[in-house]
Amino acid sequence: MTVVSVQQNVLALNGDEAVALAVKQSDVDVVAAYPITPQTIIVERFSEYVADGEVDTEFVCTESEHSALTACLTASATGVRTFTASASAGLALMHEILYVTSGCRAPVVMAIANRALSAPINIHCDHSDSMVERDSGWIQVYVENSQEAYDSIIQAFRIAENPEVLLPVMVCLDAFFLSHTLENVRVLSDDIVQGFVGLRKIPLVASHEGKKVPFRLDPENPITIGPLDLYDYYFEHKRQQEEAMNHAPQVIKRVHDEYAQLSGRRYGNGLIETYELEDAEIAAVCVGSTAGTAKTVVDELRAKGVKAGLLRLRTFRPLPTADVKEALESVRAIAVMDRSNSFGGNGGPVFHEIRHILYDSKTHPHVVNYIYGLGGRDMPQSLIRGIYRDLGEISETDRVESRVHFAGVRE
């Protein structure tokens, strides 16, 4: 156990409120947002902080999510710290600017309250909205509970703004299960968080005037960010973004460790969290709040002598390939749980990637997929028990009858 070195208060907060408080304490200069359920409480609560004079933040109410992210991106380009939040259709409307933000290397932090995409219209939880943005050049962290949402937002600013990374970060929390559910959240004091996050560091960049100048828009030292870039240089800039993603895992782990020293809270190694996985013969893989339910099922199975384990993917981008491979290589049968679908893609996105990681393993474990919980459909312990039962059969017979399943849908 890490020794907790600072005093913390316990507050009753839902996930959205926990995010708003973390943003308040992180000394953010500009927040631009457009409301959408189930994210609304985040910016609503933050606007109260602004109205009450509790923060020194420029709060911009925009006419759309496309504009909200554009405002954050452009403010960020001047060297300040920015935050926004969205979900579902709002995130989809930001799609174009997500790529512009990562391409301009603007370390914007955004909270996503994961919600299904229309149609039919649905305001409840699944991961379709953020999974579809996995290739947009943003770091993606999926949290299990509101405590982790609070902790991850604070860490996100440090990760995004690290000069070796300089990438935007999405912190994804499950709609309603987390965003609207009251939970005991341990919070650090304002000065401790401010000290941890610190001031944004601005690296130097070569300018058109032949000087090394701070990488920010400044009339005293003018630079141009993100202009026309054709077949001669576009590819090089995209390669740099991949390199930034390569640097991110070490930075995520370092920031996570440093934060753990302060708070006493750890989420695996910051990239993945393993639960009873060391000697596991069967294991599930999931992201988000389902991990909490799955851990209860694992405890129950362990008590019966079943060697069951769980891997929670906390960081989905960059994909912690080496960590996942090492953690799952000795498992005989693996069920990947996807709270979104890739229609016609023979499985969901998490399944594709976990299976792709394990292709190179010498042990070649069986990997099957369970698509579940679309549009907020509940994922009770009984369904998760069923998944482990299937895995037991696969492990015993060494045979997979069916690769992709839909758990919890009515026939």
Next chain:
Amino acid sequence: MTEKQKGWKEVPVAGVCWKPATDYPTGDWRTFKPIRDPEKCTKCLLCPMICPDSAIEWNRNTEDIQFDYDFCKGCGICANECPAEAIIMTREEEEA
């Protein structure tokens, strides 16, 4: 340009320009070239003001208007706006 192109490790991030815009002769995109008739031109200096690429200048030495064909993209605004109809657009000859 025969200059060696930079690799991804050298090139500044986020497309930040490390050379001024004047290093890029954008005039080679041109299809139509503006030609001025000095007989008709009244030197009213409207065209240097309206050129979107600042490719028309007043030359102090010759005391005359001068086109910078390295940057003129041939948009034709000068020809359209010239009150004396002293500028005509002519198709660039294809190089053999």
